[in-house]
Amino acid sequence: MANILESVGNRTINELDYVGSLNIQLWSTLRAMKTALPLIGNRYRWQATVQQILQIGYEALPMVSLMAICTGFILAMQGASELRRFGALNYVIDLVAVGFTRELGPLLTAIAVSGRSGSAFAAEIGTMKVTEELDSLRVMALEPVEFVLAPKYLAALISVPCLTVISTLSGIVAGGLFMFFSTRLAPLVYFRYVLESVFLRDVITGLIKSVAFATIIAHVGCLEGFRVRGGPDSVGRSTTSAVVKSTFLVIVADAIFTTIFYFTVRP
Amino acid sequence: MTPIISIHDLVVEYDGRRILHGLNLEIEPGETMVLLGGSGSGKSTLLRQIIGLERPKSGSVTVKGVDITHCSPAELKKVRPSIGVAFQSAALFNSLSVEDNVALPLREHTKLAPSIIDLMVWMKLAVVGLGEFGKLLPQELSGGMKKRGAVARALALDPEILVLDEPSAGLDPIVAAELDELILLLKQAFHMTVIVVTHELPSAFRIADRIAMLHQGKFITVGTKDEVRTSQDPHVRHFLDRIPEQLANATSVAAHFEKYLHSQETNQ
Numbered sequence: 001m002a003n004i005l006e007s008v009g010n011r012t013i014n015e016l017d018y019v020g021s022l023n024i025q026l027w028s029t030l031r032a033m034k035t036a037l038p039l040i041g042n043r044y045r046w047q048a049t050v051q052q053i054l055q056i057g058y059e060a061l062p063m064v065s066l067m068a069i070c071t072g073f074i075l076a077m078q079g080a081s082e083l084r085r086f087g088a089l090n091y092v093i094d095l096v097a098v099g100f101t102r103e104l105g106p107l108l109t110a111i112a113v114s115g116r117s118g119s120a121f122a123a124e125i126g127t128m129k130v131t132e133e134l135d136s137l138r139v140m141a142l143e144p145v146e147f148v149l150a151p152k153y154l155a156a157l158i159s160v161p162c163l164t165v166i167s168t169l170s171g172i173v174a175g176g177l178f179m180f181f182s183t184r185l186a187p188l189v190y191f192r193y194v195l196e197s198v199f200l201r202d203v204i205t206g207l208i209k210s211v212a213f214a215t216i217i218a219h220v221g222c223l224e225g226f227r228v229r230g231g232p233d234s235v236g237r238s239t240t241s242a243v244v245k246s247t248f249l250v251i252v253a254d255a256i257f258t259t260i261f262y263f264t265v266r267p
Numbered sequence: 268m269t270p271i272i273s274i275h276d277l278v279v280e281y282d283g284r285r286i287l288h289g290l291n292l293e294i295e296p297g298e299t300m301v302l303l304g305g306s307g308s309g310k311s312t313l314l315r316q317i318i319g320l321e322r323p324k325s326g327s328v329t330v331k332g333v334d335i336t337h338c339s340p341a342e343l344k345k346v347r348p349s350i351g352v353a354f355q356s357a358a359l360f361n362s363l364s365v366e367d368n369v370a371l372p373l374r375e376h377t378k379l380a381p382s383i384i385d386l387m388v389w390m391k392l393a394v395v396g397l398g399e400f401g402k403l404l405p406q407e408l409s410g411g412m413k414k415r416g417a418v419a420r421a422l423a424l425d426p427e428i429l430v431l432d433e434p435s436a437g438l439d440p441i442v443a444a445e446l447d448e449l450i451l452l453l454k455q456a457f458h459m460t461v462i463v464v465t466h467e468l469p470s471a472f473r474i475a476d477r478i479a480m481l482h483q484g485k486f487i488t489v490g491t492k493d494e495v496r497t498s499q500d501p502h503v504r505h506f507l508d509r510i511p512e513q514l515a516n517a518t519s520v521a522a523h524f525e526k527y528l529h530s531q532e533t534n535q
Binding site: 042044131132133135136138139140141142 | 320361
């Protein structure tokens with residue numbers, strides 16, 4: 001019994017330590033963010049940010065779009081197979097449009113970015129730690145949080161909402177294609193229905209979620225990299241851990257946000 | 268002369284395990300101090316204390332009059348540009364070219380015009396013999412070239428103290444000898460204080476003004492090359508004469524084995 005309590009206690013302390021580290025890292029990054037901004041910040045830091053935007057956003061574009069198109073088709077088909085029985089096929093449009101804007105667009109994007117970029121952050125920073133590059137930054141009086149983390153976080157804050165918008169549009173377009181091929185519904189009519197069913201609050205809640213997911217992915221990925229101990233094998237472990245933890249936290253955060261929006265944002 | 272680096276009663280522990288046991292050392296400006304010792308003797312741990320990467324359990328390290336073990340991060344940041352460090356793994360940033368690696372501290376800490384920075388970078392690279400390789404990425408360089416690139420980056424801000432961690436580790440004897448000559452040249456040209464961590468004897472005796480030898484986290488000898496060479500301390504002799512410690516203690520191993528056999532017989 002004592003062993004079980006000890007184990008639970010240790011686990012709890014470790015998890016609290018992790019959450020505390022995430023918080024400290026987040027505040028240090030927010031303080032260092034001004035150096036990564038264009039015009040008022042450091043020119044080289046903004047260049048690094050642009051490079052990261054291309055890696056997180058531009059390079060993920062085909063994957064995120066394809067995932068959204070496939071999911072849009074699946075959602076439309078699954079919805080249609082049930083709604084057709086009640087003669088409510090036109091509600092497929094609401095299902096796809098609202099579902100993607102509020103939920104699936106941000107979530108699919110976050111899962112894709114977590115797999116691509118969260119793991120890449122952990123691997124890059126972990127390798128920098130193992131090869132003493134982080135130490136060499138410190139001895140040059142450069143803070144790794146400012147030099148490495150701030151550009152990545154700023155890039156994630158810009159890229160993930162943009163990818164979310166594209167993912168949402170891709171899903172909605174896929175739903176439109178399904179409706180066209182299954183019911184010969186004209187695309188313009190479909191998009192008019194979409195505009196009628198999606199409200200500004202749906203777009204805003206989706207974008208708020210995407211900003212929160214970007215924060216989780218960037219910080220969990222970077223923290224896993226900073227926590228690498230030992231040799232190259234631990235870089236592999238931190239990469240896996242970054243994907244697992246960030247995906248888990250994204251889903252938990254999604255559940256919390258959805259609950260909050262359900263009870264506070266009413267039509 | 269006031270020492271440029273003073274180490275007083277330095278104690279370092281990791282997870283309750285004592286690595287450095289109350290070390291004391293003073294390094295004069297302009298001298299080359301070699302920290303010599305076998306693997307696990309505490310050389311690199313001491314080096315990390317000297318460059319302010321870690322804080323000790325007790326004791327102090329004073330660099331240019333600033334106690335870097337107890338000062339604020341802002342004070343430490345002011346001292347750091349006066350220490351140039353070349354790590355064992357070179358630690359050049361793989362995403363940047365060699366010249367961008369050398370230019371990095373200049374871009375971050377000075378307001379020099381890009382053309383002046385380019386010129387300074389070329390000069391630093393030329394000093395270490397990499398003048399024509401600036402455009403290459405670190406992964407395109409050989410081991411010796413990477414180490415020279417790391418030295419060039421360490422020299423970027425014209426530091427008063429140059430710290431080199433195992434500069435010749437993993438290099439063939441000729442490249443290692445070239446690095447030794449480079450260290451001597453830098454000292455002669457720039458009159459800097461050089462601290463070198465190594466376990467390579469030929470290298471240590473070629474470049475050192477003084478040698479501090481570590482064994483199990485304690486200095487067993489600190490002195491000139493001749494003083495170390497003639498030391499009669501058994502650990503120094505084992506190291507210099509390349510006698511394995513385990514072999515030297517073979518009799519104690521036999522005694523342990525006999526004791527074990529005796530205990531087995533008693534149990535039966």
